[in-house]
Amino acid sequence: MVVVAVNDPMILETEMTPLQTAPVAAQTFGLDACHEVARRLFDRVRSAVRGRDDVIELVLNALFADGHILLEDFPGSGKTTLAKTLGEAIVDTRSEEERGVIESFRRIQFTPDLLPSDVMGTTIFEPNSGTFTFRPGPVFAHVVLADEINRTSPKVQSAMLEAMAEKQVTVDNRTRRLDELFFVIATQNPLDLAGTYPLPVAQLDRFLFKIRMTHIDRGSELDVLRSMAERKAGAPRAMPPVSRDEIIRARATIEERVRVHPLIQEALVDIATTIRDDRRVLQGVSTRSLVLAVPALQTRAMLYGRDYVSSEDLAALLPHVFGHRVELGAGGADVHEVVQAAMAGPLEKVARVTLKGEV
Amino acid sequence: MTLTPVRMTSRSTELFHGLLLATAFVVCANTIALVPGLVAGSVGAVFGTLLASWMLRQRYRTWVILAVGVGIIAGGALVTSLFLGSPSIAKAASPTLALRIGEVLRWGTLTWGLATALRAAAVRFRAALAIEGSIVVLAVVTTIAAHRDGMIARPLEISDWFWRQGIDPVIAFLGVGLLGAMLLAGVLAYGRSKKRTVVQLALVLLLGFFLASRIHSADTEAVQKNAVGQKLEKEKDDKRDGSGGGSGTGDNKNDQKEDDLPQGGEQEKNKPAAIVVFHRDVRPSSGIFYFRHGAFSQFNGARLIESTLAGVGEDARHDFPFETRPVPGVHNDGDGRTEVATDVALLSPHSRMFALTDATEVAPMPNPEPARFRRAYRAVSQVVTDDYESFIGMSPGSSEWSDALWEHYTEAPPDARYHDLARKLQSDLRPDLKTDPLALAFVVKRYLETNATYSFKNKYAGSDDPTADFLFSEDMRGYCVHLAHAEAYLVRALGIPARVSAGYAVPAENLAGGSALLIKSGDAHAWAEIYLEGIGWVPIEVTPEKTDVEPTPFEEKDLQQLLGEMARKEGRTERAAYEGPKLGELLAKVWSAVPWLLLAVVALAYAIKIWRLLAPALASEKKKARLAYRAALDRCSAAGHIRRRGEPPERFAQRIADVAPSLDPLTGVHVGTALGSRAPLAAGKGRSAPSLSSDVGREVRQSTRWWRWLLGGLNPIAWWWSR
Structure with missing residues (x-):
């Protein structure tokens, strides 16, 4: 099933859409600068991962919207490559002491016997100096790949999810901050469920998107084989990287400069209400998901070269935002069908009201 | 924004x-x-x-x-x-x-x-x-x-x-x-x-x-009409002068009100004034139904006016009745007369009621058709039905009259010519009839009928005594008022009590076998009456042999019948009971209006279609983007490209990008304008919204089969589906 974005992102176009921004913004970090950063990142990741443009777009969307992502994918589909390239594409230009212990990329393979300290870090005794020092775990990184997150015990899962939500870890009663740019790409295998601990809906709520992927098409797969040598030669590393600060600033710019019209807010709330009122739905979407959706929508508008959120952004993103948050009653209805049906009315209203000029 | x-x-x-x-x-x-x-x-x-x-x-x-x-x-x-x-x-x-x-x-x-x-x-x-x-x-x-x-x-x-x-x-x-x-x-x-x-x-x-x-x-x-109106007013004055002689002194305002004499053109003549329903068949001996409105019997030195004496002329002067009331002063012992009840329904306003001569009782009646009639009343009348021949030999006046009353009814202008003419006419009679009032009245009537010409063209206006002018002129041109006064004055000169009555006179044959009689405003008339002992007032109709007035034939039989049926209905006191048109008729009317309605709807639809296409050019800058987008949607809709329900406008634009590539930037301009973009026009890439809109129209035309495009252009309601 294809549930990824339908249209080609504008970001794919070689030519950039010049964003008209106010003169003040031009001096600082404007929306076109954000667009340029996103473009650089996109090109670099794309050179390593072929045929996954839609997933890359959603990943970037989550990254700029300060959210985390859950991929449902089969092994060997390139998620590690994607996450690793992304992590390597983000360089930290800060000084050594400013950066501290933060790495650019870490991968955690979740297993049933994993302990929270394996993820968060632990305090160890150093016999040489006779002191206890904290050894940071793999979450102290910009990009963290949490592989097969459903294979580990709820204890580790909740520790991980707390780190995701709070951007901090507590070890030995001492709270340590994670990096401002802390981005988790978690994966789970949709089929091989034996001996797993499925994430409850409450915990799924912490992921901005859940993306279900299918195998890539024939052309893209051929492309992967053809460009293997090129990639081995380190072509991705040759492309211009993006600095961590650029992404942090882009997040602030997007939040500040992309307009969310009251009509769009109304439509968002109306869609949520319609989903909750649907008789097939056992548990509807949370208010938190609406709060999380707004930066995602703003980011998508930015990626498509707009300074306002359009109903098209709602139509493209909401299935990924709401898909894993809705719990359906028995009866075999499809979540995406429910979400799509709920969107039709409010989206139509936006189109109608804008056409009538009653805004 | x-x-x-x-x-x-x-x-x-x-x-x-x-x-x-x-x-x-x-x-x-x-x-x-x-x-x-x-x-x-x-x-x-x-x-x-x-x-x-x-x-x-x-x-x-x-x-x-x-x-x-x-x-x-x-x-x-x-x-x-x-x-x-x-x-x-x-x-x-x-x-x-x-x-x-x-x-x-x-x-x-x-x-x-x-x-x-x-x-x-x-x-x-x-x-x-x-x-x-x-x-x-x-x-x-x-x-x-x-x-x-x-x-x-x-x-x-x-x-x-x-x-x-x-x-x-x-x-x-x-x-x-x-x-x-x-x-x-x-x-x-x-x-x-x-x-x-x-x-x-x-x-x-x-x-x-x-x-x-x-x-x-x-x-x-209004001025023109007024001018005409003034002219008419003048004519009326002339006639009134003719009726009484002397300049209008205004001493009797009733005189003005009563003047129902013909004064308008043809249209005025044919205007229905009232409908009268007879309760029984009656044939007046004069062949004419007289409806009296008032009577002029008092000679005030210059003209005949309504009597100012108490109790005189009460039989002729009626206000509208509010209860059943007898009319005093009418001879109704039954000799020579037949009693008949009549219902009168008025179609035009009247200041006072009139009744078939001679009314003995009047009563109010509920209006049978408030939407049609102004008011209705009932009168019981004694109509003179015996032949006039049987009245020969009767004495004039009444033995009960006082001298003053005799004087009242026989006073004539002091002009000697009246007496000379009257004596001359009297001398022509057979000796045994020389003192008979009816015979004398008829010999005067005969003289007038032979010598006078019925005409509205007269020039007696303003003279001291128009009747004398008329009577002693060469060609004797005059109309009923002159004739009636001449008759009355001449008869009075012979000592016979007489008066002039005014009202309506309708030929009896107008009944045409029915029981309803239509009174038109043109039936207004004045006639002379003499008083006979035992009979009462007997009308003497003077109809000159010569006339220059086209007689108006009676053509309103159907109207008369229709109005008669309406007047015969039971009177209704409540207007609420009025029945509207029947449902069937209403439906038929609606049905006949359907084609016009459809035509109007189609015309309106085309007007809206054209307006929506022209609107972007006329709109303010703020609205241009929206109206241009709407016009573009109309153009796509005409070719059959319609946005699906719930489909974002951008996706629609991409879906039909093969047909109209310009719709995508236009959508960007429109949505950006609506949803608060700081620079919505940038999406147009240098092209303005109206020009993008017309580009969409051109692209649609090029990518659509000509007949499909033509059909869309002709479709008056293609815009209905654009959204």
Whole structure:
């Protein structure tokens, strides 16, 4: 099933859409600068991962919207490559002491016997100096790949999810901050469920998107084989990287400069209400998901070269935002069908009201 | 670009709009509404304005607000009619109170609903502002219209000043009024774009101009009509002078009222005045049904007037009856007469009733058809039915009369010529008939009939005694009034009591076997009557052999029958019982109107289609993007490309990018404008929204088969589906 974005992102176009921004913004970090950063990142990741443009777009969307992502994918589909390239594409230009212990990329393979300290870090005794020092775990990184997150015990899962939500870890009663740019790409295998601990809906709520992927098409797969040598030669590393600060600033710019019209807010709330009122739905979407959706929508508008959120952004993103948050009653209805049906009315209203000029 | 959902107006502005409408209402309605109605109407207007602005703030759809307005009006009308139609409420409260409450309900709800709909329409559609403005302007124009033609031209301080400046104050007053109207309209339009305001003011000016020209032409018509009216008035005076002689001294105002004599043209003659239903068959011996309206018997030295003596002429003078009442002074011992009851239903206004000669009893009657007749009454009359031959040998006057009464009925002008002529005519008679009143009356009648010419063209107006002028002239041209007076004076000169009666005279053959008789205004007549002992007043009809008046044939038999049937209906006291047209007829009417209705709908649809295509060029910058996008959607819709429900506009544009690639940037411009982009026009990549829209039209034409495109162009309602 294809549930990824339908249209080609504008970001794919070689030519950039010049964003008209106010003169003040031009001096600082404007929306076109954000667009340029996103473009650089996109090109670099794309050179390593072929045929996954839609997933890359959603990943970037989550990254700029300060959210985390859950991929449902089969092994060997390139998620590690994607996450690793992304992590390597983000360089930290800060000084050594400013950066501290933060790495650019870490991968955690979740297993049933994993302990929270394996993820968060632990305090160890150093016999040489006779002191206890904290050894940071793999979450102290910009990009963290949490592989097969459903294979580990709820204890580790909740520790991980707390780190995701709070951007901090507590070890030995001492709270340590994670990096401002802390981005988790978690994966789970949709089929091989034996001996797993499925994430409850409450915990799924912490992921901005859940993306279900299918195998890539024939052309893209051929492309992967053809460009293997090129990639081995380190072509991705040759492309211009993006600095961590650029992404942090882009997040602030997007939040500040992309307009969310009251009509769009109304439509968002109306869609949520319609989903909750649907008789097939056992548990509807949370208010938190609406709060999380707004930066995602703003980011998508930015990626498509707009300074306002359009109903098209709602139509493209909401299935990924709401898909894993809705719990359906028995009866075999499809979540995406429910979400799509709920969107039709409010989206139509936006189109109608804008056409009538009653805004 | 504003993020406010509705164009907000401040509370004070709303209140001001309401007061403006309220004032306009008071000006427009002050002649037809009572004070409580005016107050309620003003309050309703203010309330309606506030309701409209509240509903606008709540972002109700325009048609919902309009429907609410219409609903308030309809509901108010219903409640008012229920309220006023119920007799129990009028009984419970006083009728005056019920009427006042009815007024309050009627005007209050009317202005409430009207103001709601008007304000909402004016805010949502710019064009509707013109309606609101027009109403206010109309109110002003109505008030100043009275100044036209210098009818008022007050206050004099102002008009005199203008006269001194050599300016017609009418123009000044109208100018001031128009200026005021423009000012009001300007205030109404205030707060919108300046360009629009100018256009609207131009519209209002145009409207004012049309109104002014209309008033002007109506004015000229009125003057012309008035001129004709004055002429008629003059003619009437002439005739009245002819009837009595001498200049009108105005000593008897009844005289003017009674004058129902023919004075208009042909149309006037054929106007139905009343319908009379006979309760039994009767054949008057004179062959004419006389309906008496009044009688002139007193010679005041110059002319015959209605008697001022107490108890004289009471048989001829009736006010409309409010209860059954006998008529005094009528001889009704039955000799030579037949009693007949008649129902009279009036079609034109009359100042007093008339009745078939000679009425002995009159009674009111409920109006059988209030929508048709003005009023109805019943009269019981003694009609002279015996042959006139049988009256020969009867003595004139009554033995009961006093000398004064004899003098009253036989006084003739002191002109010796009357006596000379009367003696001469008397001498022609057989010796045994020389003193017989009827024979004498007939010999005078014969003389007049042989020598006179019936004509309306006479020139006796203004003379001291038109009857003498007529009688002693060479060609003796005159009409019934002259003839009747000549007859009366000559007979009086021979000592026989006589008078002139006025009213309607209808040939008996007009009945044509039916029982209903139509009286037309042209049947107005004056005739002479002599008094015979034992019989009473006997009409003497003088019809000259020569005439220059075309006789009008009786052609209204069907009308007579129809009106007769209406008059025969049981009278109804309640108007509510009036039945409207039958359902079948109504349906037939509706059915016959369907093609026209369809035609009108198609024409309207085309008008809307063309308007929507032209709108982007005329719109303000702010609206250009939206209207251009709408026009582009119309163009796509005509070719069959319609956005699916729930499909974002951008996706629709991408879906039909093969057909119309320009729709995508246009969509960007439109949506960006609507949703608050800082630079929405950038999406157009240098092309303006209207040009993108026409590009879409061109692209659609190129990528659509010609017949499909033509069909879409002809489709009047293709725009209905564009969304």
